[in-house]
Amino acid sequence: MQKTTLLFLTLLGSLGFAQQKSTGVMTLSNNPIPITANFTLDNSTSQVTLVLTGPSDRWFGLGIGVEAGFGMADGDVVVFTTSTNPNLSDRNFAGLGVPPNDSAQNWTTVSNTVSGTVRTLTLTRALTTTDANDFQMPYASTNSISIAGVRPAGATFTVGAHGGTNNVGYATAAFQSLNTDDINLNTVELYPNPAQNFFNVSARSEFNSITIYSQTGKLVKTLRFENGSIEERIQIDDLATGIYLLEVSGTSGKAWKKLIKE
Incomplete structure (x- = not known):
C-alpha cells in the first residue's frame, strides 16, 4: 500500500508524461476468456505500466520477453492468484511445475477490478531492475516485446501446470x-x-x-465506454470534495489527469 500511495502522490505532483510509448492492447489467442496485455513505458518516471486482463475465476500468468517454443524452461513471469498473499507474484519459469518466486517482488498492483468473467489488473514496475530474472525494459532500446499468457484449463486458484498448449497464447508487438x-x-x-x-x-x-482514484491511490470507480468515445460528461455528485487522479485509457494508450472536486 505504501508503494501505491507514493506512486500516486508522485503522479499528482508532476503529471509529466512527456515521453511514453505503448504496445497497445495485445490479445493472446487462448480461449474462452483471452488474456490481454498493454505495456506503456514512461521515460520521465522510469516506470512501466502493465494493464493485464484475464479470467476472473482462476489464476493466470504472463510470460514477459518469451516467444512460442520457449518450453517453460526459463523467462520472466508475473502470476495472479487469490490463493496467495499478496495475490500478485513476480516469478520465473524454471521448467515443469510451479514457477518459483523471485527473491525481489518488483511489480506493484495499482488496481484490481472484476467485471463479470474478466479481471483487470493495473501494475507498475521500474523499467530496469537489479533482479536477474526480470525482463529489462530500458526506454531507449526496448522497441518490441514478446509475451506468453498461461492459465489452467479449469477454474482453480492453486498455481500449477497450465493445462497444455490450448491454454497458452503468444503475441508480439512493437512499441x-x-x-x-x-x-x-x-x-x-x-x-x-x-x-x-x-x-x-x-x-x-x-x-x-x-x-x-483517490489522492492516496484507492480505486473509487471505473466508467467504461464499450464503443469508444472522444467526449463524455461525468457526474460526480457522489464524490466527496478533494483531489482525484483520473486514468483515461484507450487502445492507443492512456493519460493521467488531476481533478479537483469542490
Whole structure:
C-alpha cells in the first residue's frame, strides 16, 4: 500500500508524461476468456505500466520477453492468484511445475477490478531492475516485446501446470510513441476543473474507460465506454470534495489527469 500511495502522490505532483510509448492492447489467442496485455513505458518516471486482463475465476500468468517454443524452461513471469498473499507474484519459469518466486517482488498492483468473467489488473514496475530474472525494459532500446499468457484449463486458484498448449497464447508487438496523436496528457482535457457536480472529458483519440482514484491511490470507480468515445460528461455528485487522479485509457494508450472536486 505504501508503494501505491507514493506512486500516486508522485503522479499528482508532476503529471509529466512527456515521453511514453505503448504496445497497445495485445490479445493472446487462448480461449474462452483471452488474456490481454498493454505495456506503456514512461521515460520521465522510469516506470512501466502493465494493464493485464484475464479470467476472473482462476489464476493466470504472463510470460514477459518469451516467444512460442520457449518450453517453460526459463523467462520472466508475473502470476495472479487469490490463493496467495499478496495475490500478485513476480516469478520465473524454471521448467515443469510451479514457477518459483523471485527473491525481489518488483511489480506493484495499482488496481484490481472484476467485471463479470474478466479481471483487470493495473501494475507498475521500474523499467530496469537489479533482479536477474526480470525482463529489462530500458526506454531507449526496448522497441518490441514478446509475451506468453498461461492459465489452467479449469477454474482453480492453486498455481500449477497450465493445462497444455490450448491454454497458452503468444503475441508480439512493437512499441509506438504516444507523443503525437495518441492519448497523452496534451490530448485529453477536463473541464470545468475544479468541478462541483460534473466535469467533461474531451480527447483527440477514442478512449474506452475512465478510472477515478483517490489522492492516496484507492480505486473509487471505473466508467467504461464499450464503443469508444472522444467526449463524455461525468457526474460526480457522489464524490466527496478533494483531489482525484483520473486514468483515461484507450487502445492507443492512456493519460493521467488531476481533478479537483469542490
